[in-house]
Amino acid sequence: MPTSPRLTAIVAATVEGGIGRDGGLPWRLPGEMKYFARVTTGEASTLPTGSRNAVIMGRKTWDGIPPKFRPLKDRHNLVVSRAGVDVSNNTNTTAHGSLEDAITLLPESTHRAFLIGGAQLYDQALPRYCDRVLLTRVLDKIECDAFLADFTSDKSWRQASHKDLCEWVGWEVPEGEVEEKGTKYRFEMWVRDL
Incomplete structure (x- = not known):
């Protein structure tokens, strides 16, 4: 990893910025979850030999990930908690007291590092560590109690083309509105230069 690693935030959010409700996702979208899994795992053909992606x-x-899916397979899992969290029974999983510690201690074999939530970590990371956001924009009004700050109003961020998105992930992502x-x-x- 470079000395100053950059994170890619990946998040699904409503137009109003809603990302969660009652400690979980306020929607069940299997196609969107497959996109998340495929992007964060990475394509085997594009990963350097011996490397894997990380999710922070x-x-x-x-806790919101069902136990049968923890840790997220084929990825380094880094969990940030000031109060601590027991991950001792989970391989490829480490616990860290701060976002900065997690970033500093990314395994050397990390290809890409993704920030996957929640709202507090997005608030910390977007202004300082993220140079890319993979945003699934939920177009319907859905009641939420956790929100993503409106980073798109910051002029340093710009929306990349659909072609750029496909090139970056390494496969053809559905274009336009999906139902x-x-x-x-x-x-x-969304991308910016840091």
């Missing part, structure tokens, strides 16, 4: 998350995000289980969304990529 807060304790509430970790699943009555919920409409689209895949976006």
